[in-house]
Amino acid sequence: MTKLELSKTGFQINNTNIEFPIDISVLKQALGDYRYIKKKYNHIYTWDNLGIMVFSKEGNKAESIGLELELPKYDFSPKSIFNGEFILDGQELFHYYESNKDKLVKLFKGDRSGAFILSRTSVWFDKENGKITGISISAYEKEEKPKKASAPLDIEFKAFEPLWREWISEINKIVSTDNDYYNLTEGISIEDIQRHSALEDDITIPPALINFYKVQNVDYDAVTSTFQFGVNNWSYELIPFEDIAEEWNSIQDLQFDEDDLPEQEIDFEKINTNNYANPKWIPFATGRNGDYLVYDTDPASKGKFGQIIELQNESWDRNIVADSLEELVQNEINNLRAGKTEHFDFIVGKES
Structure with a gap:
């Protein structure tokens, strides 16, 4: 069974240490052989039987990992959903999700789902009609926006x-x-x-x-x-x-x-x-x-x-x-x- 584990000390897939951007050879070592598709703007590597995809801008290093919980009908989509184990900060992912919703961080304006941030890594939930259909894992760098001072009232x-x-x-x-x-x-x-x-x-x-x-x-x-x-x-x-x-x-x-x-x-x-x-x-x-x-x-x-x-x-x-x-x-x-x-x-x- 595929096992992902994200803790305060780092991220591992099947006991292989993972750091973003991830060398494709490291992912092959951790997950085995993949199916590859080149698109106009990125390269996609799919592990059909594991329900996993990764996305790479240049082709040699992956910037994000996708876990599919439902099967979208794209040519790069895996043929099975993700049935592996995902441990987040010592707990099964969805147990952690249910008890830590107050820790979800919105990654962008209009983000309805939010992400957990741990060890400079984000775990974002893709939702449709309130149901989680996929998970995206990527590096997280907090964007520091300069705080604007409100103008004084007349x-x-x-x-x-x-x-x-x-x-x-x-x-x-x-x-x-x-x-x-x-x-x-x-x-x-x-x-x-x-x-x-x-x-x-x-x-x-x-x-x-x-x-x-x-x-x-x-x-x-x-x-x-x-x-x-x-x-x-x-x-x-x-x-x-x-x-x-x-x-x-x-x-x-x-x-x-x-x-x-x-x-x-x-x-x-x-x-x-x-x-x-x-x-x-x-x-x-x-x-x-x-x-x-x-x-x-x-x-x-x-x-x-x-x-x-x-x-x-x-x-x-x-x-x-x-x-x-x-x-x-x-x-x-x-x-x-x-x-x-x-x-x-x-x-x-x-x-x-």
Whole structure:
């Protein structure tokens, strides 16, 4: 039986010491003969009866080892699943997995599975629909990202700090911080502001939004994210600060020629627009369906600077949902405290 063992002192396959990148001759010594396939971007060595593959960029040394627990239908896939023994830090791998999930490390943005790190080696789990279908073993070098200092708040916006703390506290009662979709990050830096706050020559992200993001920012997630607002039975996810310009441009692409404008039924005394959207509306939350929450920097005569408008794509509805960003966040906090948490059902349902 094939035996892999990873401990604090090193990695072994069938009692042969393994170090990445691994010389193919060492793997042949440990596992026996293999089947070889050359692909456009790498070389693949397959041990059909063992359920093992290794991948090499140059052909002579392998950068990763794959253990197949289900059989994918590729020409390089093994003909059997891995039925060997894998000992991780003295325990059978899946026993270790069940009791040490808190030690899993995400290897990349959007990593839903995570990896165990031991002796500068990562053991990553490939999952499909929550089921582990394969394991990838490779060298691990922690990428040290320079920590950015959050930009200091302007005095007039200090109230955003306790507001964020309240919001985070209520969300943490519903969604665990290690949830795949928990996307809170540190606040934006001076460099972030310099790079991303200008949308057009005369249009910039307003000070209130900038200071809101100075306290905390969020990561983008392709599926969904935790920091969101429930408005009119729809979920609006907070847009990462660095993505606001892209979302703003998407809205501008939907402006109509004057002759093609449909009739609009909105409160023109408060909402100032003569097209699909006013370019001075700044999106900060998205419904992922073309709808947005926007910060109004150009209200009509009876409107308020900073009022929050729900911009609906298909219906062309333009509704003021809060008089300010502070009010919007406080409304969300109040709703969470009142038990209105339906917009988190999918996220909480994905917790393992």
